[in-house]
Amino acid sequence: MNNEIRVRFAPSPTGHLHIGGARTALFNWLFARHNNGKFILRIEDTDTTRSTEEYIEAIVQGMKWLKLDWDEGPFRQTARFDIYRNYVEKLLGEGKAYRCYCTAEELEQRRQEALSQGRPPKYDGRCRDAEQHPDRPFTVRFKTPQEGRTIVNDLIKGVIEFENNQLDDMIIMRSDGTPTYNFVVVVDDIDMRITHIIRGDDHLNNTPKQILIYKAFDWTPPAFGHLPMILGADKARLSKRHGATSVMAYEEMGYLPDALVNYLVRLGWAYGDQEVFSRDELVNFFDLENIGKSAAVFNPEKLLWLNGQYIIDSGAAEIAEAVLPFLVRTGIVRADESLDKAWLSKAVKTLQERSKTLIELAASLKYYIHEHVEIDAKAKEKFLKPDNIKILAELKAALENMSGFTAVELEKVFVSLAERLSIKLGNIAQPARVAITGSTASPGIFEVIELVGKDKTLKRLGKVIEGR
RNA sequence: GUCCCUAUCGUCUAGCCCGGCCUAGGACAUCGCCCUUUCAAGGCGGUAACGCGGGUUCGAAUCCCGCUGGGGACGCCA
Numbered sequence: 001m002n003n004e005i006r007v008r009f010a011p012s013p014t015g016h017l018h019i020g021g022a023r024t025a026l027f028n029w030l031f032a033r034h035n036n037g038k039f040i041l042r043i044e045d046t047d048t049t050r051s052t053e054e055y056i057e058a059i060v061q062g063m064k065w066l067k068l069d070w071d072e073g074p075f076r077q078t079a080r081f082d083i084y085r086n087y088v089e090k091l092l093g094e095g096k097a098y099r100c101y102c103t104a105e106e107l108e109q110r111r112q113e114a115l116s117q118g119r120p121p122k123y124d125g126r127c128r129d130a131e132q133h134p135d136r137p138f139t140v141r142f143k144t145p146q147e148g149r150t151i152v153n154d155l156i157k158g159v160i161e162f163e164n165n166q167l168d169d170m171i172i173m174r175s176d177g178t179p180t181y182n183f184v185v186v187v188d189d190i191d192m193r194i195t196h197i198i199r200g201d202d203h204l205n206n207t208p209k210q211i212l213i214y215k216a217f218d219w220t221p222p223a224f225g226h227l228p229m230i231l232g233a234d235k236a237r238l239s240k241r242h243g244a245t246s247v248m249a250y251e252e253m254g255y256l257p258d259a260l261v262n263y264l265v266r267l268g269w270a271y272g273d274q275e276v277f278s279r280d281e282l283v284n285f286f287d288l289e290n291i292g293k294s295a296a297v298f299n300p301e302k303l304l305w306l307n308g309q310y311i312i313d314s315g316a317a318e319i320a321e322a323v324l325p326f327l328v329r330t331g332i333v334r335a336d337e338s339l340d341k342a343w344l345s346k347a348v349k350t351l352q353e354r355s356k357t358l359i360e361l362a363a364s365l366k367y368y369i370h371e372h373v374e375i376d377a378k379a380k381e382k383f384l385k386p387d388n389i390k391i392l393a394e395l396k397a398a399l400e401n402m403s404g405f406t407a408v409e410l411e412k413v414f415v416s417l418a419e420r421l422s423i424k425l426g427n428i429a430q431p432a433r434v435a436i437t438g439s440t441a442s443p444g445i446f447e448v449i450e451l452v453g454k455d456k457t458l459k460r461l462g463k464v465i466e467g468r
Numbered sequence: 469g470u471c472c473c474u475a476u477c478g479u480c481u482a483g484c485c486c487g488g489c490c491u492a493g494g495a496c497a498u499c500g501c502c503c504u505u506u507c508a509a510g511g512c513g514g515u516a517a518c519g520c521g522g523g524u525u526c527g528a529a530u531c532c533c534g535c536u537g538g539g540g541a542c543g544c545c546a
Contacts, residue, residue, distance in 0.1 A: 012546045047545055104544055111543085118469040121542060139544055157473065166471055166542090174544040181546045205472055205541040228474080228539085235538060263480095266495090270481050273494040292481080294474050295539055302480065302496040312509070353509040414505080429505035441507035 005037030006195050009063075009070070010185070012044040013055035016246035017062030019298060020200060020230050020238060023264040027227060028198050029068045030265070030286040040192055041073035046184055048078065062247040066257050067279075075192070077184050084179040087187050087217070088140055088172060096216045097172060099138040100127035104175075123168040140173035142183070142213060150208035155225035155288050157201070162208040170209055182206055186213045194222050198288075201226035225288055228268050229295045238298055254326060254357030255303070259310040263303040267296040276309055308356040316349040317341070319361070323348060326362035332369060339369070347451050350443035364442075368451050373438035373460060380434065388431040389465055394421065395428060396461040405454045407446035414446070435464040 009025040011017065017025075032039035041063070045051035060074065077084075091097035107123070114121040128143065144167045152160045172183035179187075189197060204226045214221040232242030244250060250260050262277055269292070271277070271285045311319060320341065327333045347368045348361065355361035367373045375384070384392075398413050414432075418425045429445045436457055442448055449457050 010546085014546075044546060050545070100544095107544080115469075115542095120470045122470085160472070162472075168542080171544055176544080178544090180544070185546085200540095201473065202540055203546085206546090208472095226473085231539075233479085237539075266480065268480090273482065275480095275495050296481090297479060299479050299496070305496055308509090351508095354507065411505095424505085426505045433506060439507090443507080445505060
């Protein structure tokens with residue numbers, strides 16, 4: 001098992017699992033599953049001031065919702081501080097790192113000065129050879145070689161060269177003794193035997209720094225693959241300004257996890273002209289080579305379309321199950337109310353191709369479930385005029401005489417009534433639709449009436465006829 | 469300011485590595501038509517792109533260079 005592929009998703013718990021993070025997790029997961037490798041979840045919580053337990057839980061929840069299961073972890077870096085400290089000591093002992101006594105304030109001031117004078121805000125390395133001050137607080141900096149160049153052979157972007165003198169002596173341990181990202185990421189990836197680092201290309205510039213640390217320890221770096229970023233409609237980096245960015249917000253808006261996954265994977269990855277993929281297809285077809293190099297704009301409209309496709313393609317029973325919580329959340333049914341599953345599935349079936357989200361579906365279900373409906377004012381004005389009311393009265397009488405009440409039988413009754421009154425079917429169907437569903441748009445009226453049932457149908461018609 | 473990445477319809481992309489099959493394909497959105505008891509779904513069709521300038525070549529969306537645009541990084545964040 002020496003050639004086993006091992007990848008990781010390493011979010012920092014300083015926020016919810018967002019769209020960008022989810023896509024990174026997804027690509028790692030797909031890569032692992034495609035190659036029969038391992039997918040590891042690691043929580044990068046070295047910034048103890050910003051990391052919270054709640055966010056760790058939120059990230060785990062998001063991953064589970066997307067069905068991105070991991071094989072090892074979640075590991076937490078805060079549980080591994082002793083390990084990092086030992087490695088820092090090692091570098092210190094070998095003269096590959098040094099104590100820096102500059103204060104955060106001094107550093108910030110020099111940075112601002114440099115920036116305002118148009119100079120690169122690079123640390124000048126002034127503490128490299130400074131004398132030791134055991135009494136003063138210090139950070140530990142990595143002594144970055146200033147000659148030569150470091151080459152990153154990226155799986156996605158290709159070969160990239162960096163001049164080492166562009167890189168500064170980064171802090172690997174804070175004055176409070178906690179290690180920093182660029183250091184722990186290297187230690188952990190080695191310790192966890194990660195073979196491929198797949199992450200956002202905002203990390204591309206960190207890569208040479210990290211490679212130099214691998215070298216300092218005489219470790220062989222894993223392979224790197226940097227994914228292009230996701231942007232908002234204005235081409236700026238995706239953020240809250242662009243609307244919902246947290247994965248769980250999409251759950252709340254009635255999106256199916258598989259639809260989100262499908263959408264996300266197509267942001268930067270393509271398999272010919274195929275748009276809709278099952279999980280198995282994704283795992284089978286996924287390949288780093290098919291990942292594009294440029295940033296992609298997040299397009300909520302296409303996601304919405306895809307979600308609609310997933311709702312259509314899913315089984316009615318499955319969707320009925322999924323919509324249940326939304327019926328409760330939106331107050332359409334009480335939490336303690338029980339609905340007949342078979343009946344609900346039938347109702348859902350009529351609405352699947354008319355709903356882009358579970359929220360929409362739940363809202364439409366309202367006229368199947370409730371006793372009465374609220375009639376849209378415009379619809380009423382247009383379709384419930386006196387002439388139409390007369391027709392509805394005829395309809396009501398005809399329906400009352402029916403013994404069965406199936407869509408097929410209902411259609412026969414409607415058609416013969418139309419013939420008898422010498423009017424078009426639509427002249428009965430549309431007013432009936434308004435009276436029974438409250439709106440001008442609904443699934444086929446015969447199916448609707450069958451599902452609403454004789455009792456409620458007659459009540460609703462009666463109410464309209466009597467002008468109540 | 470320095471460094472890095474990147475560039476095909478409004479958007480996601482195929483094609484590019486291995487130049488001719490590209491009068492550039494698919495999808496979302498949009499427009500029109502068909503189907504139709506409404507709305508959808510579906511079907512058919514339309515509008516719409518190789519950023520610009522130089523090369524290389526018989527031939528360039530495809531290779532090279534420059535420019536421009538966009539993104540990212542430069543933190544005791546990750």
